[in-house]
Amino acid sequence: MKDVLEKASFLIPALLLIFTFVIYPTIATILLSFNINLIPGVNLVEGSTSLENYVKVLTSEEFINPTGLRTSSFPMGAIVHNVIWILIHLPATTILGLLLAVFLQNIKGSSIIRSMIFLGMVIPMVVGALMIAFSFNKDMGIVPSIFKCLGILSLYKTWTSYPDTALLSLIIGSIWLWTGFSVTLYSAGLASIPKELIEAAKIDGAPFRVILFKIIIPLLRPVTVTVVAMTILWVLKIFDIVYVATRGGPGGASMVMALLMWDYFARMNAYTLSATIATLLTIIVLPVVILWIRYATRGE
């Protein structure tokens, strides 16, 4: 018993820190979304305990815009924009990461190329956002210039200033920033695949397509699960590049959940509404995290 207590005592500092900086703020935020204030001496709540914040947020046009959805035009609402972001970003970074990792595997000087791809992950997101804004700028950006050269003048414009292209420009930019992550993970995964397997397949005359789909991709499944989970989490929480490049505009066309949370907090000082968005984000993120942890702990 004494031994157990002694061992447990070592956990106390860590538990204290986790409780102070993780558990307590999380519980306080969730309660705040119901207009219950746990923070002594700080007046953050104006209404009585209820679900009114959830009703306000879920029925607001910033969250879901029925008109935008009906007409398929932006803004469609922050949650829809996040979903669109995942639908484009997730397959793009996963497939690009896998293909680049496979093709760079046996190329001379691939480490330099990998480093260049990884640069997007290394630079601060704020700088990345500025680079996105410049890349899609009509006067100095490479993307509009390419479309000008191709004669597609409807896309020779500052993408971040127009509602139909603002979100897309951010998504494309985020793919560039995030691909380094998936390339790195897939490269590490590829290094762990026994070379004999691939060599044996080659000797048996298997074409590259078969090797890719029958050997490499199945063996990289644990890596793919991690890439998918981390990408979904990253996209759901995305804030900085939107804040810097478009501030959610024009007309809310690139608003996302995390920026909406910030808007409620900083622009409107509506702390309870901000806490509601934070809670909703947690509820959305939680299944992804649970599934990922389950998969990881199964040891597959």
Add this chain to the structure above:
Amino acid sequence: MASLEKKVISAAIISLIIGIGIGYAIAYYTIPRPKPVVTLTVIGPWSGVEMEYFMKVLKAYEREHPNIKIKYIAIRAEDLAAIAPPQFAAGKTPGDVLITPWGWWVASMGEKGHLVDLSELVDKEEFVPGIFDPVTRNDKVYGLPFTAWAKPGFWHRKSFFEKYGLKVPETWEEFKSLLKKIKEEIGITPIASGDGVGWPLSDTSEHFIITFGGPELQLKLIKGEVKWTDPEVRKIFEEYLVPLLKAGYFSEPKDWTAQVDLWWKGKYALYFMGTWITGMVPDPGDLGVFTLPGCKGIVMGTDYISVSKYTPNLEEALKLARWLATEGQRIHVGTKAGKFATWLKVELEEHWEPMRPVYKALMTGEVAVVPDLDDAVGGKWQTTFWDQLKLLWTNPDKLDEVLSTLQRVYEEQAKGK
């Protein structure tokens, strides 16, 4: 013998210690000591050259008050409005003296009990009439005005107009012809559109509202007495602003400071901006400005000085606030900041020369002075206004959507939703 000697020495030492003690005590209570140095943190919205001009004011105060050191932190109005409230809620403040152009925010924080009532700090009669209105709630004044700016109209380079034989328009038709000539004959986009957080577009739009709806329409929109979807408002946008946007006479919105440089270099011919632009160009003597023909009002605004209730240096902070609102203005208007005084004891001649005509026109009542629309309404509506105008600038066909959104958010804000 030796014992006597010891006693004498001991007595001498004791006498010496007592003497030093008495001498120190006398000196302590009679000789005036220098006051302890107090460091005040001032938060203001200016950076770059604007900050340099403001620093001249702060340095002057430090010279007059050797016991005060001032630490200046540049924080934009929108960032201060995000940073300060959570600190206030916890009984803390990010600075001793806070300066922001958002009067609505000052009044709101004051009403919540976070700012000191400054009603008795200055004589309000000595200031521009109405200047305290945005920061007054329940007869309490939570902000003192610093120097002011105006948004008089479209700035242009005189040399540019001379080079291409352009004339300042006197009618709306002449204005449209001017824009057409610039676009088709000179081959450039006529008007630069500033962006950043979005306020430059709101300034331009307000100028159209004041010109074609009169200063009273702007006041009614601020008070919510006229709806944004009202035919009178819609007509101004539909008949005057939207056709110019559709004709490509306005550039895409881009960072407003970068646009100053591009406009000065001739990429654009006109730029709607406030008087502070005079301090941002290499040759203010080459600047010309005109309003839309028929305009009867000019937007004027100021930066408000407030003092947090939670400052540990309340006495010193109040002294500085009072000085900034009065004598500090004399120094600031003399710099190239492009500002004019709201304290009426500052003479016309004390202003930087390019500012004198604007100051004279405003003070003699040649044009009506109108409050800044988005600064007066504030809150979520302000940022919505900026964002919706960005949408309108690139999608003029969405006028009805823009106006209905503005009205919806205004009503939500008014109801406290």
